[in-house]
Amino acid sequence: MNDVAAAAGVALKTVSRVVNDEPGVNPATAEKVRGAIEALGFRRNDGARTLRRGHTSSIGVIVRDLADPFYSTLTRAVEEVALTHGFLVFTGSCDESASRQRELALAFCARRVDGIIIVPVGDDQRYLEPEIHAGVAAVFVDRPATNIDADSVLVDNVGGVRKGIEHLLARGHRRIGYIGDAPEIFTAGERVRGYRETLTAAGHLIDPSLIAMASPSRQGIRAALERMLLSSPSPATALFTGNSRITVTVLRELAELEASGQGLERRPALVSFDDFDLADLLTPGVTVIAQDPARIGRTAAELLFRRMEGGNLSPVRRELPTRLIPRGSGEALP
Incomplete structure (x- = not known):
């Protein structure tokens, strides 16, 4: 800063005011200081500035x-x-x-x-x-x-799931599967609570075989889908997925089940918690509970x-x- 002051022909305090955008410097003088800063390649020492001001x-x-x-x-x-x-x-x-x-x-x-x-x-x-x-x-x-x-x-996780489950119930679905993340995660626990509370409030019993809660893996989700859609004497007609990563994996596994000829006659209805890229471009588009x-x-x-x-x-x-x-x-x- 001493070199800048000497080059601009001003006091060191004037350079300090210009560097720190403080008032009280004549515009012409400030311009002269900036010119000297540019010519000399001066850079402010933010470490020292931090020590003086007490924050970063x-x-x-x-x-x-x-x-x-x-x-x-x-x-x-x-x-x-x-x-x-x-x-x-x-x-x-x-x-x-x-x-x-x-x-x-x-x-x-x-x-x-x-x-x-x-x-x-x-x-x-x-x-x-x-x-x-x-x-x-x-x-x-x-x-x-x-x-x-x-x-x-x-986010209102419970209320969001309630919207999705009520949406499916209004269309006549009674066997609604839920695939969520590990239950110890706060959002996962809140979302499955919304699922349980909404079905109970509508007068439906909770079927544990229609609930899968675990850290998402392709193998685990495939097993859950086979249990809910193929092995059960009363298969799920709809699914609610607890986040977009799970939803994408579910869509992949449903496509494979359809192609494998294992007995999946039609896709279940699907609502996802979380929107995701291209969800609107799939056929059909994916209905979502969108966060912001x-x-x-x-x-x-x-x-x-x-x-x-x-x-x-x-x-x-x-x-x-x-x-x-x-x-x-x-x-x-x-």
Whole structure:
């Protein structure tokens, strides 16, 4: 900065004001300083600036898998909000590993991020309490935190499934299979709860043979479909799938069952929780319960910046709605 001041013929304080976009500098003088900065290739030392200001103008985002379109869309929305505040975003995937998520979160905090947005994994996030008490803002998305009070942005999972099951019941389906993710995952547990509660409220008994809950695998989903559609004396006439990854695998396995000649005479009606690319271009199009990952990301980021602005605020829990998009697969009759 001394070289810039000498080249521009101004005081060091004037250069500092221009570099940090502070007021009080004559426009012509500021232009002269910028010219000197450009000529000398000067770059601001953000590390020193951070030490002076006490924050880094950065936040961390940790999701299950950045390659998943749901989480990539959510993260992009967080970035858009952060950009308006002049903040950088660091991201990481934990792949449903609680230990990996903890390592990432503490690594971000060690690098002095000002806030962190997390899709929580595991049953205890108390390791973040010292960081929050030290001033790191935290917002949990998609799932609530456990054993810690913090802001969260969730989706109405139970209500979303209710819409889908009622949609199938209204078309005369009574044997509705449910294929979901591992039950220990919050969203998976909430969605199968919505399935059970909706059928019970409609006066139907819950048939355990029509429910499959496990970490998605092609073999497991194939076995569930064969049990529900081929082996049962009273096969399912409709399916509800708990997320888009499961839905895509179900569609592949249904196509193979049809081609194999194993006795699948007609496809069951299908409703998916989560939309996905090309769902509207299939024949028939896939009826979905759509979330809005961009809205989830924006809401979480806005809560985070509100939290970073300070004040004695009580933890906030936002639950966003879903919407039913009928495209054909969920409208098939029994």
